[in-house]
Amino acid sequence: MRSEKSVHIHPTISAQRHRGSAVASGLKIFRSTSRQMFAYIALSILVALLAPLLFTLWNYYNTSLRKIPVAPGAEFLFGHIRLMRTADTGVFQRKWSQTLPFGLFRIQFFLTWRVYVTDPKALSKILMTSAYDYPKPSQTRNFISLLLGQGLLVAEGAEHKKQRRALDSAFSLPRIKEITPIFWGPGRSLIKIWQDMVPSSSEFVRLDVLPWLSRCTLDIIGLAGFDYNFDSLHKPDDPLAHCYNKLFGDTEQFPLSVLLLTALNDYFPLALQLRSRLAYMKNIYRKETEVITQRLLEEKRSQMNRSEKKDILSVLVRDNLGSEDPLNDKEITDQCLTFLAAGHETTSTSLTWTLQRLAENPRVQDKLRRELLEAFPEDRDLSYDEINSLPYLTAVTREVLRLDSPVPSTSRQAQKDDVLCGYDIPKGTVLMIPPCIVHYHPDIWGLDAEQFRPERFIEQGGLPDAAKSPYANLAFLAGPRNCIGQKFALVEMKALLLGMIKEFVFEEDMKGQKVSRMSNMVMRPKSGKLYLKMRRYQA
């Protein structure tokens, strides 16, 4: 047993000891509380991360989408993504759509599902009758709006209706007829440059056509869109053209990390936002484009009373003056970037694919040239109606847009629970609208669906009934959100083709070698380059 000794201790020492032990026990409590706090924080973070993951897994296994036929060959985590990236755009999707029951099928996108829709009734509901219940997925809108602002391409619901009303007149047939003469300026410049590069009709020159066509359509949308002369055919360093190419000129596929953030967007919306914001903040080009487009708008206003300019922005500013529900400045300048983004690369890649198809099919190229030379042997600027009076030219353009749609697929997101083709579609489901499947489907286009055969559009009975539906031909989509620039794009493509085919002969660079097609938004040649052999045409 320990004997208790009475020891006298000085009061200050005793107080110090007391304080010391109080501090020690305080520290002890603090340590244990902070340990507890740390444990709570760690646990909360774990739950915050695990809960969405568990929820994703739960949804992955229990969703009612599981009744929809599924494409074969998914990996557990990546689903079908890595498989699809090993082939050209649309190759696997077409194979699946033709082996699975027609209408709907689903693919796995990491641990989520995406539903491809090919059934015309379902497409009609998504694109036409219930279009505003199927907006673009929020992640797509967030991503595009960082680059383009809140223009027509990303606006939804009432805001979309308002913007579309304001823009409809600028894209109407009479307005497009008025701006058609503008297309000939850049068209003629391109032909002149190519004539200088290609000296004779006996010698071929090897040429990467895409960058030239891209500069030409940029010059056209600059002049016809807002009376701005990029003149990028002669001056590739124009500041707006430079900004534009920095913003949109990327020809690479999106990296898997961005696709993963997109898949997780519903659970971690901040992650994708943050990544895009960082990329945006690093991007000085967006700021510069804003400054330039604002200056253009001010110019338009100051010229308003003096001129009857025909470009889309001038018409928009004029219409806006008399409107009951006018667009504000920001809404107007955001449209400029939207026209650039939506209307330039789409047309130049379509033209690139047209030249490639004509090079692969010399019979079609000769037949087209005959039609053009017989109808318009003289060299002059043709009107909208003259350009559209050529049936084979129209058929060639339609056939290229069918087989090589520059927008090979787009997406929508169900805003409420619905039923499509007898299957439950829960709110939030991402639905894929795929021209690259629908346009190749033998049940719609017949057994020769994969062949390049423009005649199908002019021969008696050339088209099966199913192919006459507006949901069989989706290059410009359908319904209230279809491409507002459709008439513009078609006449622009035809005018440029007319000039090029009358003047030059195109041949494949590597005979019989298929050019790979790849897309992140617009479908381009895989390397971003497309070489053709070109010589002058001589009768």
Ligand code: HEM
């Ligand atoms: C061959 C050329 C073109 C093709 C294949 C094409 C295709 C498309 C497609 C598929 C859409 C719908 C996208 C979606 O909602 O997911 C669209 C929308 C749009 N396009 Fe085009 N486009 C072309 C040229 C143009 C041109 C030249 C312009 C403008 C001058 C333009 C302006 C627009 C705009 C503003 C929208 C958004 C319409 C809305 O949501 O109301 N496009 N385009």
